[in-house]
Each structure stands twice: as structure tokens, then as C-alpha cells.
Amino acid sequence: MLTEESIKELATEWYKKLDVHVPMVEVLPHLADKELEMVFPEATVYGYAGFEGWFQRVIRIFFDEVHTVKVVEPVITGDTATVKVVVQWEASVWNAPEAYSKRIKCDAFQTWEVKAQGDKAIITKYIVDGLEYHEGSATL
Numbered sequence: 001m002l003t004e005e006s007i008k009e010l011a012t013e014w015y016k017k018l019d020v021h022v023p024m025v026e027v028l029p030h031l032a033d034k035e036l037e038m039v040f041p042e043a044t045v046y047g048y049a050g051f052e053g054w055f056q057r058v059i060r061i062f063f064d065e066v067h068t069v070k071v072v073e074p075v076i077t078g079d080t081a082t083v084k085v086v087v088q089w090e091a092s093v094w095n096a097p098e099a100y101s102k103r104i105k106c107d108a109f110q111t112w113e114v115k116a117q118g119d120k121a122i123i124t125k126y127i128v129d130g131l132e133y134h135e136g137s138a139t140l
Contacts, residue, residue, distance in 0.1 A: 001079065001116055002074070002076050002079060002080070002081050002115070002116045002121055004074055004076070006116075006119070006120060006121045007072060007074045007076075007083055007114060007121045008069075008072045009121075010120070010123070011072045011083075011085060011087075013030065014027075014030050015087060016067075017030075018065065019065045019067055021059045021065075024052055024055055024056075027051075028048060028051075029120075029122070030122055031048070031051060031122060031123050032115065032117075032122050032123065032124040033048045034047060035125075036048070036051065036123070036124060036125070036126075037124075037125045037126070038050070038051060038054065038125075038126040038127075039125075039126070039127040039128060040128050041128055041131065041140060042140070061093055062091040062093055062104075063091065063092050063093075063094075063101075064090075064091065064092040065089070065090065065091045065092075066088075066089075066090040066091075067088070067089055067090075068087065068088040068090075069085070069086075069087050070087060070088055071084060072084075073085075079115055079116040080113065080114065080124075081113070081114050081115075082111065082112070082113055083111070083112040084109075084110070084111060085108075085109075085111070085112055086107055086108070086109055087107070087108050088106070088107050089104070089105070089106055089107075089108050090103065090104065091103075091104050092104075093138065102138035103137065104133075104137055104138050104139070104140065105133070105134040105136075105137040106131045106132055106133045106134060106137055107132045107134075109129045109130045109131075109132070110127060110128050111125075111129055112125065112127070
């Protein structure tokens with residue numbers, strides 16, 4: 001059964017793992033496979049295979065990442081929920097042959113769909129609704 005607590009725990013664990021670029025095998029338990037849809041500003045991916053391609057690309061682009069969860073607001077309907085998430089994302093990026101890296105700092109507004117799997121919540125749909133850059137931030 002889904003609870004607000006299990007959904008907030010999912011969001012916290014998800015971003016901690018993204019920050020330190022854990023091996024993909026540690027991230028997959030937070031995601032559904034067959035029904036997974038993830039909509040990012042640069043791509044829409046499906047299932048574990050689609051996620052793997054996206055994940056392997058971004059962990060080679062961004063570093064010194066810090067995700068700070070600001071909002072997790074679920075609307076729970078039985079074993080599923082729609083969740084509004086706001087996370088502050090900071091990351092450095094270096095584009096060859098530039099002399100210096102750049103720092104991105106923005107709030108990412110997201111909508112997740114999650115479902116219960118045993119006593120945990122997992123993501124079935126993940127949509128980045130928009131990015132709001134902080135003053136002085138580099139952009140994607």
C-alpha cells in the first residue's frame with residue numbers, strides 16, 4: 001500500500017543515488033520496467049533499456065551533482081499515485097575544449113506516477129514539466 005511516507009522516501013533515495021552516480025543496478029529497483037516512461041527536456045525514454053541509455057549518457061556529462069528535494073506532494077488513489085515534485089538541481093558540466101566547467105542551478109518541476117510494489121513505491125512515469133534557472137546559472 002502506498003503512503004505519503006513511502007513516496008517521500010522514494011524521492012529522497014532516488015536523488016541521493018543520482019547525486020553519487022551509483023551503478024545502474026542500484027537505481028533500477030526504484031523503476032518499473034515494462035510500463036516505464038520518462039520524459040526529460042532532451043529525450044523521452046521507455047523501460048529499463050531506454051533509461052540505461054539516458055543514465056549512462058548523463059553521468060558522463062554532469063558531475064558534482066546535488067539534488068535538494070523541495071516538494072513531494074502525492075495524490076494517492078489505492079495502489080497508485082500522482083506526485084508533484086520540485087527538486088533543486090545543481091551540477092557542473094564541461095564542454096570540450098572550454099577552459100572551465102560551468103555550474104547549472106535550477107528548480108526542476110516534475111510529475112511522477114508511482115505504484116506500490118510490495119511495501120515500496122516505484123516510478124512508472126517521470127515527467128520533467130519545466131526548469132527554472134537560478135540567477136547566474138548556466139543553462140542546458
